[in-house]
Amino acid sequence: MARKISMKDAINEALDQEMQRDPTVIVMGEDIVGGTGSPGESDAWGGVLGVTKGLYAKHGDRLMDTPLSESAYIGAAIGAATCGLRPVAELMFIDFMGVCLDEIFNQGAKFRYMFGGKAETPVVIRAMCGAGFRAAAQHSQMLTPIVTHIPGLKVVCASNAYDTKGLLIQSIRDNDPVIFLEHKNLYAHESEVPEESYTIPFGEAAIVREGKSATIVTYGQTVHRSLDAAGALAKDGIDVEIVDLRTLSPIDTDTVIESVEKTGRLVCVDEANPRCSIASDVAATVAQEAFKALKAPVRMVTAPHTPVPFSPALEDLYIPSAERIGDAVRQTMAA
Amino acid sequence: MTATTTASPTRTGDNPFPLGKEDLLNAYRTMKTIREFEDRLHVDFGRGDIPGFVHLYAGEEASATGIMMHLTDEDRIASTHRGHGHCIAKGVSVHQMMGEIYGKSTGACHGKGGSMHIADLSKGMMGANGILGAGAPLACGAALAAKKLGHKGVGISFVGDGASNQGMFLESLNLAAIWELPVLFVVENNGYAESTSVDWAVASDSYVDRANGFGLPGVTVDGTDFFAVYEAAGEMIRRARDGGGPSLLECKMIRFHGHFEGDAQTYRAKGEIEDIRNNRDCIRQFSRHVREAGVISQAELDAIDADVAKLIDDAVEQAKAAPLPGPADLTTDVYVRY
Numbered sequence: 001m002a003r004k005i006s007m008k009d010a011i012n013e014a015l016d017q018e019m020q021r022d023p024t025v026i027v028m029g030e031d032i033v034g035g036t037g038s039p040g041e042s043d044a045w046g047g048v049l050g051v052t053k054g055l056y057a058k059h060g061d062r063l064m065d066t067p068l069s070e071s072a073y074i075g076a077a078i079g080a081a082t083c084g085l086r087p088v089a090e091l092m093f094i095d096f097m098g099v100c101l102d103e104i105f106n107q108g109a110k111f112r113y114m115f116g117g118k119a120e121t122p123v124v125i126r127a128m129c130g131a132g133f134r135a136a137a138q139h140s141q142m143l144t145p146i147v148t149h150i151p152g153l154k155v156v157c158a159s160n161a162y163d164t165k166g167l168l169i170q171s172i173r174d175n176d177p178v179i180f181l182e183h184k185n186l187y188a189h190e191s192e193v194p195e196e197s198y199t200i201p202f203g204e205a206a207i208v209r210e211g212k213s214a215t216i217v218t219y220g221q222t223v224h225r226s227l228d229a230a231g232a233l234a235k236d237g238i239d240v241e242i243v244d245l246r247t248l249s250p251i252d253t254d255t256v257i258e259s260v261e262k263t264g265r266l267v268c269v270d271e272a273n274p275r276c277s278i279a280s281d282v283a284a285t286v287a288q289e290a291f292k293a294l295k296a297p298v299r300m301v302t303a304p305h306t307p308v309p310f311s312p313a314l315e316d317l318y319i320p321s322a323e324r325i326g327d328a329v330r331q332t333m334a335a
Numbered sequence: 336m337t338a339t340t341t342a343s344p345t346r347t348g349d350n351p352f353p354l355g356k357e358d359l360l361n362a363y364r365t366m367k368t369i370r371e372f373e374d375r376l377h378v379d380f381g382r383g384d385i386p387g388f389v390h391l392y393a394g395e396e397a398s399a400t401g402i403m404m405h406l407t408d409e410d411r412i413a414s415t416h417r418g419h420g421h422c423i424a425k426g427v428s429v430h431q432m433m434g435e436i437y438g439k440s441t442g443a444c445h446g447k448g449g450s451m452h453i454a455d456l457s458k459g460m461m462g463a464n465g466i467l468g469a470g471a472p473l474a475c476g477a478a479l480a481a482k483k484l485g486h487k488g489v490g491i492s493f494v495g496d497g498a499s500n501q502g503m504f505l506e507s508l509n510l511a512a513i514w515e516l517p518v519l520f521v522v523e524n525n526g527y528a529e530s531t532s533v534d535w536a537v538a539s540d541s542y543v544d545r546a547n548g549f550g551l552p553g554v555t556v557d558g559t560d561f562f563a564v565y566e567a568a569g570e571m572i573r574r575a576r577d578g579g580g581p582s583l584l585e586c587k588m589i590r591f592h593g594h595f596e597g598d599a600q601t602y603r604a605k606g607e608i609e610d611i612r613n614n615r616d617c618i619r620q621f622s623r624h625v626r627e628a629g630v631i632s633q634a635e636l637d638a639i640d641a642d643v644a645k646l647i648d649d650a651v652e653q654a655k656a657a658p659l660p661g662p663a664d665l666t667t668d669v670y671v672r673y
Binding site: 024026062064066067069071072073074075076077078079080081082083084085087102103106107111112113114115116117118119151152154176203249250251 | 411413442443444445446447448452454455456457461462464465466469471472473474475476477479480481483484488490502503506507509510513514667668669670671672
């Protein structure tokens with residue numbers, strides 16, 4: 001049986017193993033070494049939450065602290081990726097994407113297509129996402145729909161340590177730009193993770209709970225809330241199947257459609273704001289591809305169309321809860 | 336002219352220039368190719384032959400040429416919306432460029448990029464860029480790659496005076512300085528950000544001061560003087576290659592055409608365009624110097640002019656005859672699954 005480690009340690013291990021395997025992999029970001037040029041320890045932090053702690057001691061200046069200049073260093077990572085390196089650039093919070101979005105969506109995402117297939121941009125942009133950390137409106141967003149909208153980007157948002165390690169290694173080896181989103185509320189979550197290196201292919205969802213009454217499609221933190229809801233629903237004889245998308249671009253619509261064809265009912269759960277979201281995208285795909293399989297209207301459980309509030313009392317209402325997910329499943333069962 | 340008598344391996348006995356005769360002829364050929372290319376686009380665009388819009392580099396040839404003569408394919412440049420001159424000077428095929436501008440499948444990017452996105456990474460050309468200032472971080476990345484991979488390549492970032500106000504550019508000056516990257520930032524100051532005067536839009540009076548503010552050395556040269564550009568760029572590129580870090584070169588230059596083709600340019604002073612064409616044409620200045628020094632004859636220049644005219648005619652003819660991309664090309668070269 002494999003040992004259990006946290007998602008945070010899985011990220012650290014994936015970076016460590018890829019840096020050992022491939023000398024062109026470098027890691028950069030604000031405070032990822034965490035003390036460069038300071039009078040105390042030069043690697044005091046190892047990332048704002050310690051995710052990259054210890055890597056500097058092993059790999060030295062292949063880990064680079066950056067100034068607080070997201071446009072410059074994210075752009076430099078993208079430029080370096082077209083010149084023979086495989087940079088992993090940490091954008092501390094995906095909320096900071098607004099500062100450097102041009103380099104991501106007008107530059108890196110477009111090079112391969114815009115240059116007629118003559119450029120490859122193997123860059124990974126790691127960023128924390130999601131609410132529940134009492135981090136308020138500018139450090140808590142689930143901006144997955146913004147990045148999935150952009151052609152040329154691949155988008156990952158894992159729900160556990162095992163998927164995180166395999167998908168991060170896959171991301172580093174991929175020749176397209178990858179937005180690798182890490183839900184900050186899951187950093188401490190532990191699961192069984194092999195010590196050896198392994199990859200998980202993009203575009204393959206995981207069925208994390210098999211069932212036949214209804215299908216829940218989700219990703220990230222709300223996978224766990226859906227599992228909690230499933231436990232309560234099971235007591236009432238409602239047996240839900242839960243699809244963890246894992247990668248949002250490419251998205252595994254085949255698995256979603258097969259599940260809906262089996263259960264006939266669909267609840268899309270998304271921590272993002274509701275309009276043009278992953279939930280609405282999955283709902284539209286099922287309406288187009290599997291309409292006849294549906295026994296009831298599709299239901300969506302999302303954040304409200306508001307910024308993320310600070311007060312814990314409000315933030316707890318903001319994130320889709322097991323209760324809301326359970327209610328949505330009961331509604332679709334009753335329809 | 337500010338050319339000095341700096342020793343150069345290619346210098347010949349009676350030649351007062353910092354380049355040998357072959358290099359001088361090559362410099363002239365490059366500048367002339369850019370001029371003919373752009374002037375031809377000006378005419379063909381006016382006729383409605385060319386889709387989209389184009390920004391012409393005519394009048395600015397000495398900058399691209401004087402800088403690029405120091406570079407190899409291993410060196411990377413990040414260009415601007417006004418990128419045709421940079422492409423030609425960096426060695427991108429004129430035929431492929433023309434094909435691209437005509438939107439043909441034979442183009443440098445198979446018709447998917449267009450005038451503002453011509454790239455050829457095999458030549459070190461990382462791309463023209465429709466987003467002003469966005470190339471500066473990319474050039475830093477190229478320089479970072481050279482440093483980490485342990486080769487002597489440098490990154491060159493081109494911006495105009497307009498994009499010199501972009502945060503991406505200013506952040507890059509700082510990043511390059513603290514990471515000690517082998518980068519040269521070139522500000523091609525043609526006096527106008529589209530229609531807006533540099534005197535109004537750039538608060539600092541001096542790009543040298545601006546560079547110094549970020550801890551970088553800076554130099555301003557007359558960008559219409561090929562030799563001034565060549566010498567200043569050469570020193571800064573050598574410095575970058577030798578581990579001396581980044582620097583900034585301002586080339587004060589002029590724009591013969593409008594911001595884009597179709598620009599009536601009513602924001603310019605009366606007589607300004609005639610004046611610069613008559614008195615500040617970098618190619619005419621170059622020709623006069625090399626002829627007066629007795630290094631190159633008019634007949635030699637005329638022979639190059641004839642070659643270039645034929646090259647551009649041929650490129651246009653081929654571009655017009657080339658096939659358009661087909662429906663299958665719409666969804667290639669990108670991840671598509673929807």
